[in-house]
Amino acid sequence: MPHAEHQLREDILRVGRFCFDRGWIAASDGNVSVRLPDDRILITPAGMCKGMLKCEDLVICDLEGNKLEGERNPSTEMDMHLTVYKMREDIRSVVHAHPPVATGFAAAGRELNLGILPEVIVRLGSVPLARYGTPGTRELSDGMMPYVPSYDALLLANHGAVAWGEDPFQAFFRMDTVEHYARIALVAHLLGGAKPLPRVEIEKLFAARARYGVKTNNRFEPGSPLTAEDVAEDSATPEKFELTREQLLAVIEEALRAASDRPSILAPASSRS
């Protein structure tokens, strides 16, 4: 085995341990892969804890998911990884996990799209939500495809998150940023709601990416991330309020009583006289 491949196997094991130790994956959840030369994909096996793997547990497949090397079966989420490698030639590693707070957002059907934290805006822009697809099927990858070209991390509805990068650590750190962002967004929500930065400040952060050495296809687009102005426009729309069933019935009853005291505006004019 070439030295470089051995090192990449060690890197996958390390990232698997990080994900497990942080509580981002339970039991045999999650998967990590790397693109080797000649578009061969080195990936974690199905059905094993990713925090306790050995180098020889990893499997090599081609870009169509056919197994080329290894004793074990490749991850059942192989297609998620292959979709990213096929759509993004610049990507060399993919990490998929279920970090609990980010996955909570995904289960609530909420993307992470508020422009609230400079580091997140510089590194990721925002984190969209891919529509639900049954795990291990083409449906799941289809939901990801609209976002793969211009984002580096996604939430997967009712499932988890996925991030990619030029090596396993960059993919892992992007996932780390997603989970940290989700935790802060949740606390801000509990404290009365996050206050996004104004558009001009978000533009400055996007412009600062070169200074921080951030290489990404992500661009500032309307709603991604949401600015202070976007949120102000939203709150300018008429306020919604809620009634219980009892309150609603009381309102209807009151309206009917008031109507019966007066001639009906709906009745023909002749019957009013």
Ligand SMILES: [Zn+2]
């Ligand atoms: Zn999963």
